[in-house]
Amino acid sequence: MARKRPVIDLDTYSALDAYCIALNEYYKSLRKAGFSESHAFWILGDRESFPDWIIPGLPNRIDNIPYEDDDEDYMKKIVILSDLQVPFEDVHVTQNIARFLQKFKPDQTVTIGDEIDFQTISKWSEGTPQAYEQTLGSDRDRCVDLLWELGVTDCIRSNHTDRLYNIIMKKIPSFLSLPELRFEKFMKFDELGITFHKNPMNIAPGWIAVHGDHTPIKNLGGLSALEAARRHGKNVISGHTHRAGRSAFTEASGGRLGRVLHGVEVGNLMDFKQAGYTKGSANWQMAFAIMYVHGSNVQVDLINIEKNGTFIVQGKVYGRPR
Numbered sequence: 001m002a003r004k005r006p007v008i009d010l011d012t013y014s015a016l017d018a019y020c021i022a023l024n025e026y027y028k029s030l031r032k033a034g035f036s037e038s039h040a041f042w043i044l045g046d047r048e049s050f051p052d053w054i055i056p057g058l059p060n061r062i063d064n065i066p067y068e069d070d071d072e073d074y075m076k077k078i079v080i081l082s083d084l085q086v087p088f089e090d091v092h093v094t095q096n097i098a099r100f101l102q103k104f105k106p107d108q109t110v111t112i113g114d115e116i117d118f119q120t121i122s123k124w125s126e127g128t129p130q131a132y133e134q135t136l137g138s139d140r141d142r143c144v145d146l147l148w149e150l151g152v153t154d155c156i157r158s159n160h161t162d163r164l165y166n167i168i169m170k171k172i173p174s175f176l177s178l179p180e181l182r183f184e185k186f187m188k189f190d191e192l193g194i195t196f197h198k199n200p201m202n203i204a205p206g207w208i209a210v211h212g213d214h215t216p217i218k219n220l221g222g223l224s225a226l227e228a229a230r231r232h233g234k235n236v237i238s239g240h241t242h243r244a245g246r247s248a249f250t251e252a253s254g255g256r257l258g259r260v261l262h263g264v265e266v267g268n269l270m271d272f273k274q275a276g277y278t279k280g281s282a283n284w285q286m287a288f289a290i291m292y293v294h295g296s297n298v299q300v301d302l303i304n305i306e307k308n309g310t311f312i313v314q315g316k317v318y319g320r321p322r
């Protein structure tokens with residue numbers, strides 16, 4: 001008698017089962033589309049190639065560094081900056097922000113991913129002249145200097161910064177044993193006093209900070225972060241979409257208010273003219289965020305940056321106009 005193929009038991013169907021089904025379906029579709037086995041495996045091994053809508057969110061592995069506040073009466077100020085994409089950052093704006101931060105003196109300054117673009121080691125540059133440009137060292141040094149000028153205290157992992165690991169893994173896996181090529185070491189985070197968060201960061205009570213590339217992307221600012229918030233069951237602040245915006249979702253039943261979940265996307269600090277891959281059009285906004293934490297009370301202000309590079313914080317204009 002022919003043996004029955006094992007199938008997933010729907011009574012004990014788990015998140016891991018859903019993830020594996022998605023991988024299997026993706027592989028089958030790649031083969032159906034004409035990819036050879038080895039090409040299909042190669043694409044399957046690259047998480048960046050997955051369409052956002054087929055893969056369920058990653059397991060909710062929150063940072064093992066819990067949020068701690070020594071003095072609950074103190075108003076803590078956290079500045080969140082996103083998507084600098086060095087060497088494509090808007091230098092005028094980053095200098096304005098650096099000067100603002102010297103006056104504002106936040107308790108923490110967090111970059112929420114894509115600090116460096118790593119364009120020369122991207123899979124998109126493979127087989128193009130860009131892959132031969134000798135700028136990796138100077139881009140890294142420029143990014144290290146900028147993180148220092150901005151007084152960054154925490155960085156969060158992201159798709160662009162994963163490129164270092166990805167290319168080593170693909171081309172020369174034995175180099176993974178070299179500690180100096182680990183992203184946090186390569187970026188001199190020890191010397192800069194920066195804490196690197198590989199997992200979602202417990203940034204404030206009830207809030208996590210993530211880059212935003214592990215959950216589906218929506219086309220309007222705030223909606224991707226809200227989607228992530230609903231998946232995590234926590235308020236989420238994120239980057240990655242290069243959009244600035246916020247949204248919220250309230251659970252309520254029988255006239256009783258339940259949970260209110262907030263999602264905030266921080267925007268980006270990139271020089272738009274240098275983002276050639278957008279073909280000149282993209283729904284992006286330049287901005288950063290300030291989070292005020294007083295005990296369990298958290299307020300997030302989105303600070304939009306004008307085209308001339310200036311911005312307003314608490315009623316005061318900061319930055320030199322271009």
Ligand SMILES: [Fe+2]
Nearest residue numbers: 083114240242
């Ligand atoms: Fe980005």
Ligand SMILES: [Fe+2]
Nearest residue numbers: 114159160240
């Ligand atoms: Fe990103």
